Amino acid sequence: MKKIIECVPNFSEGRDLDRIEKIVYPFRGKDGVKLLDYQRDEDHNRMVVTLVGEPEKVKEAVIEAMGVAIEEIDMTKHEGQHPRMGAIDVVPFIPIKNVTMEEAIELSKEVAKEAATKYNLPIFLYEESASASHRTNLAKVRKGQFEGMKEKIKQEEWNPDFGPSDIHPTAGVTAVGARMPLVAFNVNLDTDNIDIANKIAKQVRHSGGGLRYCKAIGIELNERGIVQVSMNMTNFTKTALYRSFELIRVEARRYGVNVVGSEIIGLVPMEALVDTAVYYLGVEDFSMDQVLESRMME
Amino acid sequence: MKKIIECVPNFSEGRDLDRIEKIVYPFRGKDGVKLLDYQRDEDHNRMVVTLVGEPEKVKEAVIEAMGVAIEEIDMTKHEGQHPRMGAIDVVPFIPIKNVTMEEAIELSKEVAKEAATKYNLPIFLYEESASASHRTNLAKVRKGQFEGMKEKIKQEEWNPDFGPSDIHPTAGVTAVGARMPLVAFNVNLDTDNIDIANKIAKQVRHSGGGLRYCKAIGIELNERGIVQVSMNMTNFTKTALYRSFELIRVEARRYGVNVVGSEIIGLVPMEALVDTAVYYLGVEDFSMDQVLESRMME
Structure with a gap:
């Protein structure tokens, strides 16, 4: 191997x-x-x-x-x-x-x-x-x-x-x-209120009592008139991308705002996204060896 | 390339x-x-x-x-x-x-x-x-x-x-x-009624008025006492995995049953799962070139 x-x-x-x-x-x-x-x-x-x-x-x-x-x-x-x-x-x-x-x-x-x-x-x-x-x-x-x-x-x-x-x-x-691979993962909210993005960022990040391998700050996307929870996922194998995404959705409800999309900046390991797909489709007993490209690199 | x-x-x-x-x-x-x-x-x-x-x-x-x-x-x-x-x-x-x-x-x-x-x-x-x-x-x-x-x-x-x-x-x-890659994708239902699996299979497959690149039949999983919609996805770039999954969920409501999981049999191209993750996370402007493993194979 x-x-x-x-x-x-x-x-x-x-x-x-x-x-x-x-x-x-x-x-x-x-x-x-x-x-x-x-x-x-x-x-x-x-x-x-x-x-x-x-x-x-x-x-x-x-x-x-x-x-x-x-x-x-x-x-x-x-x-x-x-x-x-x-x-x-x-x-x-x-x-x-x-x-x-x-x-x-x-x-x-x-x-x-x-x-x-x-x-x-x-x-x-x-x-x-x-x-x-x-x-x-x-x-x-x-x-x-x-x-x-x-x-x-x-x-x-x-x-x-x-x-x-x-x-x-x-x-x-x-x-x-x-270190583990970093994934730069940002989640957009349908509000221009930066305070809400900052509060949610604090709730989901490790230092604020949130997810262990998540760093987060609020960011204004001025051109689009919305705000963003901008995250560094420092270990996607332990804190999955979907977990921070769903948790932001949960926290956003408190402010009556919605998640309207997300961004992944730069490179992301295949496994971070395959894991997310497997979660949402509820795939049982999936192995990374079933991914064709994974086998090609053995 | x-x-x-x-x-x-x-x-x-x-x-x-x-x-x-x-x-x-x-x-x-x-x-x-x-x-x-x-x-x-x-x-x-x-x-x-x-x-x-x-x-x-x-x-x-x-x-x-x-x-x-x-x-x-x-x-x-x-x-x-x-x-x-x-x-x-x-x-x-x-x-x-x-x-x-x-x-x-x-x-x-x-x-x-x-x-x-x-x-x-x-x-x-x-x-x-x-x-x-x-x-x-x-x-x-x-x-x-x-x-x-x-x-x-x-x-x-x-x-x-x-x-x-x-x-x-x-x-x-x-x-x-x-031909395009085939993905063998099966979705499990919380019922033992094979008629329901057969009816849903008919509704989601191409020949029954469903999705263009989807073949489907109902299958009994006797050991588990549930049934399954067993699919061959014949072109995941045009009929995405999540689309058949969500459509089965929609059709299942008619019978008061729920989707309780799924299986992928054998090999699946990375893109089929990355596309699914990108859909559920609502990732904007994602390119397959952002997947580390995709770049490694160039």
Whole structure:
């Protein structure tokens, strides 16, 4: 059974197309690695790459691209709206098929260790790979950004998991870890009252007493004159898409408003939608192996 | 963009494991061809193979396997419960990804022409590939079975599309064609009254005034004491799974019964379930390209 892992490295270069092509070059034309997407943002001055493939092949390609990024990007001259702490800001590994979370964690640690040694780069493990609970959340790890890291990583609680206790002079520091696939799922309401979207968002999200793997905020869709509960589903295998959808419908009744549609932004794993179809059709004893495309990838 | 076609050849051998392995051998270990499944049935004395891959590679492998089947199977000695007319009874090609129905039809005609010439085998085109409307339905083409084919194909209206106007002495005749994927979808009702299942089946199926690409019959699930509307969805891109499901729910109300679940038998294309999830969640502007696995197969 073929193992497939996803990796979504974020690089601190969103403007120079030559550099961008050099950085993604190691992901092209390699057996066992498929470059699905790379999106750059000029304002953020950042690029998000999505690749999938066999764990060992993805690991090799990512370490190679990290080397290119270190050569190409000088963080002392970097500016952009998005928080960042290194040339390779963050490298998450995501289990997709026949890969357990434990294997994804193990792979992330191998990449962190090898890249730290090879490039003399301080690396933090984060999310599922984190070595301590205060290092789980990327925002906390990154706080202080590139400019503040020189001092921060000298503190014992922020000593890097791998590499030197001093920042790389031009590449800063990097976070590497494993996490579940994120699904960006937004549900539209037939009201222009942002307070209602905010209240419902609070009710469905984990921090407000709602669903364990759901982050949510209210958003105004000004052009359409409606509001939206905008969610990040952080583990669709445990908090299913249909569950947050139906719960929003339930909460919306309190305000006399209706759900009028939804959006899925970016990529979504097949299983998140198959699971939803199986729920609504009440399919008994369904196995993902019955999906033709799932079998094709074995 | 990689083209992917499915082929589900049916061979008239379901008992002799040596012969079965010889027949499927051409589908193993070839670049561009993936053997997904082969199921034999002793009572039917028949084997159904499912393979997917690049059209040209699938074509070559299928023609090769047809040659093996002709060597291995002697229809003059064949007996089994399932109707059959040849050693290779039927060879349907099914467009899966980046392949149009027109391309599948063209491929089926190439296979029919080459195999007919190579093996001196009479071949009928059927379903979407049929050369005349009375040849569309496989049951009509096969009527008379192996034993009756010798006389049947001498009639002008049953002259084969390719190959000689005389049966192959030991391999009979073969039907080759293109069709959409079939989804076997059954919906369970909370009653043991088979009349109700039969009536609903009649109402939802095409022949009874129902959905265009839906065949349906009532079935008793004796062990569970309930009945089922058992359907073949013959084109899920035009008659969606959720549509038949919701229509059965609507019709069931007339009899005061409820839908209590469903089954999907065998393989189902991802798109049939993604489409269903997108319907129930009301996802706006969704594209199949957003499904991670769909991108992985490009």
